[in-house]
Amino acid sequence: MTATDTTDTTLRTVTLNVNGQTLHQQVEPRTLLAYALRDAGLKGTHVGCDTSSCGCCVVLLDGDTPAKSCTMFAVQAEGHQITTVEGLGGPGNLHPLQQAFWDQHGLQCGYCTPGMLMTAKAMLEHNPDPTDQEVREFLSGNLCRCTGYNNIVKAVQQAARVMRDEAQAQALAGMVPGTDPSTGTAGGGAQ
Amino acid sequence: MSIETDATNNAGPQTLTMGKGMKRKEDPRFLTGNGNYVDDMRLPGMLYMAIVHSPYPHANIKGIDKAAALAVPGVKAVITGEDLVAASLAWLPTFHGFDKQMVLAVGKVLFQHQEVAAVFAETREAARDAAELVDVDYEPLDPVISPFDSMKDEVILRDDREDKTNHIYHWDSGDRDGTQAALDDSEVVVTERIYAPRCHPAPLEPCGCVAQFDAMGRLHFWVTSQAPHVYRTAISLVTGIPEDKIRVISPDIGGGFGNKVPVYPGYVCAIVGALILKTPVKWIETRTENLTTTGFARDYHMDVTIGAKKDGTVTALKVKTVADHGAFDAAADPSKYPAGMFGVVTGSYQFPVAFAELDAYFTNKAPGGVAYRCSFRVTEASYAIERGMDILAQKLTMDPAELRRKNFVRKDQFPYDSALGFTYDSGDYEGTMDKALNQIGYAELRREQAEKRARGEYMGIGISTFTEVVGAGPSKHFDILGIKMFDSAEIRIHPTGTGIIRTGTKSQGQGHETTWAQIVAEELGLDPQNLLVEEGDTDTAPYGLGTYASRSTPVAGAALALAARRVREKARKVAAHLLEAAAEDIEWVDHKFQVMGAPSRSVTMKEVAFAAYTNPGEGNEPGLEASLYYDPPNMTFPHGAYIAVVDVDAETGEVKVRRFLAIDDCGTVINPMIVEGQVHGGLTEGFAIAFMQEIPYDEQGNNMAPNFMEYLIPTSVEAPVWETGSTVTPSPHHPIGAKGVGESPNVGSPAAFVNAVMDALAPLGVTHIDMPLTREKVWRAIRDAQAAAASD
Incomplete structure (x- = not known):
């Protein structure tokens, strides 16, 4: 028999900062972050393998660290800023990565897509201008069974270009006094 | 171009949307x-189910003690096979129609990880804790793991069946005597045992379901199903619930590849749980459950014999297959096709006579035999003939492209009646191969290979010019559970x-x-x-x-x-x-x-x-x-020409896929972006089958690849860069001329990879290595061949 009787199943409340919002979740100490997020209604984070192999569950910790949320307890995530795919962009305001995956047919069944997007986001935070090989190496902890990865690499490169251009536009706009650097437009009248 | 012109309506400049790479709406x-996947479903009061699995591949069950499991806080019920016997729900018909399958083990277990009990609890954690505590008293029996042992009938695995034999069925097609006579008269005969290893479709979303009976007693069943209507009928037949009182919903499905066609024991258990506990039940399998209990694919041992004249003209084909179906015959084939579409094994070639036969056996392994990204055993057939043609080319010291050219069904011969009874609708095999040869620069590659061989380097070029048979199917031939395949x-x-x-x-x-x-x-x-x-x-x-x-x-x-x-x-x-x-x-x-x-x-x-x-x-x-x-008048016959270029490191056995070109002809193309995406994905699965994926069992019957640490899925680092192209030969009988494409790359590519590696090793006299071509296997083959050469 397993040592189930020694397992602490007492529920406790964890406070998680997810996509800029504070969540209070009742969890067991052994509750995995992936399930805590999903139980909170953030169903974009998927579970695919139970062995930390597939990466369908990747979320970002503190903006730029990809973490397999099936390999982390919810209680360990307290104090971190967590970003899930829901925090990347919604249907009306797609992030350049989401737009690029759409443009380049970088998804089919969609199950791996949230994890793939979050890992790609982390990579571009660290390396805004990767080679194809660097993209492949960074994404190697995320399995995809449908696409064969070729279009995912193209999508990440498209997003990298767009994000570099946006960063440059923002930097240039920031040189002019009175311009809102966050939108790159004068007076904040973004359209 | 008018869109009235049925089959000739190929995407032209004036189409609205056909033939255009429209971005996907989903x-x-x-x-x-x-x-919205099945695991995203959350209903008030929903319970979670966990399954108890057998650690033994073959054992009698002496007793099951539920007490410790029931004592876990939050546990509502534990059910066993005996409980299901009492409710007449212990057995599940298989789609194949030749057998039935235990829902939960009754009396004995027949494969490792077989479902033995189901636990229902308020949380998924409590359900799993309790599953660990279900105390099953097993009396282990010797397992029978190989079909070549099982066929001796020394141990009868299925004492529930009337026929006291491990032999499930015999299937054959073609002219047995005529084929043998033609082989006897052939100037050249090659023969090889070719194994299509047991593997698993492994979609990233595991299988699962949510079962709910509403206040009026109607079953609402959300499930990862590729065939929701057939599920509704099957559930009605198994449970006796009238079909109008069943609603099956397949929401978004995270990949299927054939894995989500059969009805699995867990689904029946979840429905039983929802019925007896009067509250919704969710069951989502673990990855280990997915790989060890749900439909595997292949596991065909094929003896392929080809006769030919000295000039390479083929004279006859004979294929004798031993199929390992595991503990239950749960293969998902149309009723009249126990070996699926294996009869397409004559491939793209004009065999004047052919004979294929197959015998299926029970073993103490997981049941299945699903069509893993292929139209019922077409991958096995395509692999057998495309490998066989290369072995023949090697024997004749003929270029494999020229051997194929010599034997292709010609463009003007369609509709073509194959020696094993299919009527191929249309095709241009030579045109498609020529496009591939030109696009990849075949002649230049052969020159490069000759130079490398002279330097002792192992470069290989592998060709596969496959024909598929898809689109099941015409109602006079095709049904599942008696339901015609319209x-x-x-x-x-x-x-x-x-x-x-x-x-x-x-x-x-x-x-x-x-x-x-x-x-x-x-x-x-x-x-x-x-x-x-x-x-x-x-x-x-x-x-x-x-x-x-x-x-x-x-x-x-x-x-x-x-x-x-x-x-x-x-x-x-x-x-x-x-x-x-x-x-x-x-x-x-x-x-x-x-x-x-x-x-x-x-x-x-x-x-x-x-x-x-x-x-x-x-x-x-x-x-x-x-x-x-x-009701389709005929099947469609997509085809393609694939070329792989590999470099083999003789010191380590490592194979590098340098280039891979796929020219597909799937008839009229609806959306070229989606077609290309399907080809990329299928090639990557074909690559995995050729080099990485297998579900092996050890001699004790242990499943040796029960998770993604052992069952290897290619990552972005291993996956090659794919080159693609197309020719368009519309199907004459399809209203828009389309043939289907999703499986072609998985059907056609394994042979191209293996042929390329064998071509690289040809100077060593290696003719065949069974998939997956791991570094170890390739290295051993090189070492053995070198040792044999040294001792000569």
Whole structure:
């Protein structure tokens, strides 16, 4: 028999900062972050393998660290800023990565897509201008069974270009006094 | 180009949307975390189910003690096989029709990880804790792991069956005596035992379900199913619940590849749990459960013999197969085709005579035999013949491309009756191969190879010119559980010229929400963005057999095109009313109705749609909709020419795929972006099968690849860069000429990879290595060949 009787199943409340919002979740100490997020209604984070192999569950910790949320307890995530795919962009305001995956047919069944997007986001935070090989190496902890990865690499490169251009536009706009650097437009009248 | 011209309607510059790489309509929801998969279902009071699995591959069950499990807080019930016997729910019919399968073990277990008990609890953690505490008293028995042992019938594995033998069935096709006589007369004969290893489709979303009985006793069943309508019928047959009291919903499916065709024991247990506990039950399998209990694929041991003249003209083909079906015959093949479409094993070649036979056996391994990204055993058949042709080429010291060219069914021979009874619809094998040879620079590659060989380097070029048979199927031949393998479509056009499309199929990533809208948009001159596609809900979608075996486009796609034409005929009458002309004087030109000979007098479908609800005209039926059930007259036969270029490191056995070119001919292309995506994905799975994936069992019957640490899925680092192209030979019998493509790359590519490696090792005299071609296997083959050469 397993040592189930020694397992602490007492529920406790964890406070998680997810996509800029504070969540209070009742969890067991052994509750995995992936399930805590999903139980909170953030169903974009998927579970695919139970062995930390597939990466369908990747979320970002503190903006730029990809973490397999099936390999982390919810209680360990307290104090971190967590970003899930829901925090990347919604249907009306797609992030350049989401737009690029759409443009380049970088998804089919969609199950791996949230994890793939979050890992790609982390990579571009660290390396805004990767080679194809660097993209492949960074994404190697995320399995995809449908696409064969070729279009995912193209999508990440498209997003990298767009994000570099946006960063440059923002930097240039920031040189002019009175311009809102966050939108790159004068007076904040973004359209 | 008029879209009236049925099969010749290839995408031209004037099409609205056909042949265009329209971005997928379903993607925004997947990209933003708004997909709706089975595990996303949450219902009030929902319980979680966990399954107890056998650690033994073969054992008697002496007793099961539930007490410790029931004592876990939150546990509501534990059910066993004996409980199900009492409720007459212990056995499940297999789609194949030759056997039945235990839902939970009754009396004995027959494979490692077999389902033994199901636990229902308030949380998934409590359910799993309790599953660990179900105390099963096993009396281990010796397992029988190889079908070559099982066929001796020294131990009868299935004492529940009338026939006291491990032999399940014999199948054969073709001319046994004629083939043997032709082989005896052949100038050259090659023969090889070729194993298609047991592997698993392993979609990233595991299988799962949620079962709920509503207050009126109606079952609502959300499930990862590629065939929701067949599930509804099967559930009704198993449980006795009237079919109208069952609603099956397949929501978004995270990949299927054949894994989500059979009905699994866990589904029955979840329904039983929801029934007895009067509250919804969710069951989502673990990855280990997925790999160890649900439908595996292949496990065919094929003795392939080809006869030929010295000039390379083939004279006969004989294939004798021993099939390992595991503990239950749960293969998902049409009833009359126990070996699936294996009869396509004559491939793209003119065999004057052929004979294929197969014997299937029980072993103490997981049940299955699903069509893993192929149309029922087509991958096995294609691999056998494409490997066999290369072995013949090696024996004749003939270029493998020239050997194929010499034997291809010629373009002018279609429709072609193969030696094993299929009527191939259309094809251009030589044209497609020539395109591939030119595009990859074949002659230059052979020159490079000769130079490298002279330097002792191992470079290989592998060709596979496969033919598939897909689109099951014509009702006179094809059924599952007796249900004919038609498919269906329903189209409703709303007053404002938008509409809803429903089919009996179910996308698992294939992009039906986009391609189905494209087909209807093209036929009706409407905007595909405003045609909603809905599949998977048996309450709303018309009955169909589902999505597998590349059948969606050949069958449901045809139903859609023809249903759209019915809508158009209905609209023509309304258009005649609006244009004040006789219906027979109205023609459909450039996606609108016009009066014959008076192009200035025309109306659009959008205008007609509004009139259909507001001013249909006297005697015309109001509304604008149609439904249609399509019984295909024949299968479709996609084909392709694939070329792999590899470099083998003789020191380590490592194989590098330097280039891979796939030229596919799937007939008319609806959406080239989606076709290319399907090809990329299928090639990557073919690559995995060739080099990485296997579910092996050790001698004690242990499943040695029960998770993704052992069952290897290629990552972005291993996956090659794919080069693709196409030729277009429309199917003459399909309304838009389409043939289906999703499985071609998985069917055609394994042989190309293996042929390339064998071509690289040909100077060492190596003729065949069974997949997966791991570094260890390749290294051992090189070492053995070098040792043999040194001792000569």
